[in-house]
Amino acid sequence: MEENNQLEKRLTAYLNKAIVGFSKEKKKIYNRYNNEKKYTLSLLDVQILKDKMTINDEYIVDEIDVNYLNPEKAFFDLKYYSAMKKVPSIQSKALYLLEVEKVSKAEAAKLLHIKENKINKLKKLAISNFKKNLEEPN
Amino acid sequence: MINHELEEILLKAKNENEEAMLLLIEKYDKLIKSNSYINGKVNKDLEQDLICKTIESIKKFEI
Numbered sequence: 001m002e003e004n005n006q007l008e009k010r011l012t013a014y015l016n017k018a019i020v021g022f023s024k025e026k027k028k029i030y031n032r033y034n035n036e037k038k039y040t041l042s043l044l045d046v047q048i049l050k051d052k053m054t055i056n057d058e059y060i061v062d063e064i065d066v067n068y069l070n071p072e073k074a075f076f077d078l079k080y081y082s083a084m085k086k087v088p089s090i091q092s093k094a095l096y097l098l099e100v101e102k103v104s105k106a107e108a109a110k111l112l113h114i115k116e117n118k119i120n121k122l123k124k125l126a127i128s129n130f131k132k133n134l135e136e137p138n
Numbered sequence: 139m140i141n142h143e144l145e146e147i148l149l150k151a152k153n154e155n156e157e158a159m160l161l162l163i164e165k166y167d168k169l170i171k172s173n174s175y176i177n178g179k180v181n182k183d184l185e186q187d188l189i190c191k192t193i194e195s196i197k198k199f200e201i
Contacts, residue, residue, distance in 0.1 A: 019191060
């Protein structure tokens with residue numbers, strides 16, 4: 001009986017060590033992934049944005065004036081339009097310039113009259129706010 | 139689980155007996171659950187990972 005008690009104690013201690021250690025490592029990975037997810041676009045996000053921002057009908061393209069000053073106009077879907085409209089102007093402009101017009105960080109910074117090192121931060125904030133606005137109920 | 143059964147169950151679990159392995163996982167379910175919380179909620183993916191880790195650890199455990 002004593003031996004069996006010893007075995008149970010040993011097994012419990014062994015599993016406790018293995019599970020707690022493994023859990024800590026996994027939690028670090030999950031948290032890192034979740035933090036990255038906040039500021040990066042997944043492939044699906046990119047595809048959704050592309051679908052929403054691509055206008056195939058040339059006639060319509062001529063009619064709509066979309067540029068970095070009104071990035072929300074790139075969206076036909078009211079939900080996406082509203083979500084982008086709510087993003088602070090400087091952030092949405094930075095996102096549009098970098099991701100749609102594909103200008104360099106230096107050019108974008110010049111157009112927005114800000115320092116070049118702020119551009120990435122603004123883009124991240126724009127993505128984060130855009131996602132947050134999309135998740136919010138209307 | 140009666141103590142004298144533990145060794146037998148462990149041996150069976152180590153020899154790929156599913157029923158024995160499930161018994162052991164049930165026994166350590168609280169330990170698995172309590173380590174599966176992320177931001178105050180049980181994270182199902184983490185819980186599954188921990189179950190896999192438990193199975194792996196039981197197989198490696200030297201009696």
